[in-house]
Amino acid sequence: MDIKSLAMGLLFVAMWSSAFTSARIIVADAPPMLALALRFYISGAMAVAIAAWLGQSFRLNRVQLRSTLVFGLCQNGLYLGLFFVAMQTIEASLAAIIASTMPLIVAFASWLFFKERLPKLGVIGLVAGFAGAATIMGTRLNAGVDLFGVALCIAGVTALAVATLSVKSASSGGNLLMVVGYQMWAGGTALLVAGLLLETWQVNWSWTLVAAFAYTTIVPGLLATWIWFLLVGRIGATRAATYHFLTPFFGVSIAALVLGEDLKIWDVVGVATIAAGIFAVQVSRGHAKTG
Numbered sequence: 001m002d003i004k005s006l007a008m009g010l011l012f013v014a015m016w017s018s019a020f021t022s023a024r025i026i027v028a029d030a031p032p033m034l035a036l037a038l039r040f041y042i043s044g045a046m047a048v049a050i051a052a053w054l055g056q057s058f059r060l061n062r063v064q065l066r067s068t069l070v071f072g073l074c075q076n077g078l079y080l081g082l083f084f085v086a087m088q089t090i091e092a093s094l095a096a097i098i099a100s101t102m103p104l105i106v107a108f109a110s111w112l113f114f115k116e117r118l119p120k121l122g123v124i125g126l127v128a129g130f131a132g133a134a135t136i137m138g139t140r141l142n143a144g145v146d147l148f149g150v151a152l153c154i155a156g157v158t159a160l161a162v163a164t165l166s167v168k169s170a171s172s173g174g175n176l177l178m179v180v181g182y183q184m185w186a187g188g189t190a191l192l193v194a195g196l197l198l199e200t201w202q203v204n205w206s207w208t209l210v211a212a213f214a215y216t217t218i219v220p221g222l223l224a225t226w227i228w229f230l231l232v233g234r235i236g237a238t239r240a241a242t243y244h245f246l247t248p249f250f251g252v253s254i255a256a257l258v259l260g261e262d263l264k265i266w267d268v269v270g271v272a273t274i275a276a277g278i279f280a281v282q283v284s285r286g287h288a289k290t291g
Helices: 003-027 032-053 062-086 092-099 102-113 120-142 147-170 176-198 207-235 237-259 265-290
Strands: none
Touching: 003 032, 003 062, 003 092, 003 207, 003 237, 032 062, 032 176, 032 207, 062 092, 062 147, 062 176, 092 120, 092 147, 092 237, 092 265, 102 120, 102 147, 102 237, 102 265, 120 147, 120 265, 176 207, 207 237, 237 265
């Protein structure tokens, strides 16, 4: 883990976490699925254009194409689509906290379905991480949080876990930016169909909406995804996923600073517990694979 990888990981987490705050601004004034579909078409076009300029091929091998479609549909269509809809009724900080449990779900799924060995430290991390999430959920439920929005986020983060399990094969055949563009178009197409069926294009235009949309399209949409693929290719999916332990800290901090969302003491305790659990799980998985 060199300095460049460390910088890439921190930059990715900061960009990724900020998306919850900008999404909360967007869905307050625009239909979530149609707005997200538009974002993906723009981000995807930018990625494909840059990839073509760099001489990358428009053709992907069969395995890479299949994995790219799965990644695009699960991460962009299901994960982000469900989170955008949910953030009409729940706070950005809560959405970020739920999303941060993704490495825990990946570790549990790897143990349950792929028989990946999980050392004792990893088991402790899993228990601690889910306990931290339960702590936050308990306090938010008592405060009257929207249960449907929470359920959408839980379904979305499960889809993100599936996408994460497919990312390695999606990025293994080169053409990195082309892959990024294609997976955005895949998710955007699914969201466009769903949005046309379920939503009405009614937008309350403002400079904050335009700024949030532009930021979400370029920074977490394009740059963060590109950095993530580069990081996975550089240090591997397991080590790269370790950086997700910082997501709850960045997510709630940015939401509090930009949106003024309240941060209660049990939120802080829960966030710290989730972060410690994620770190323990990822470190133990890394040692299990290299040991």
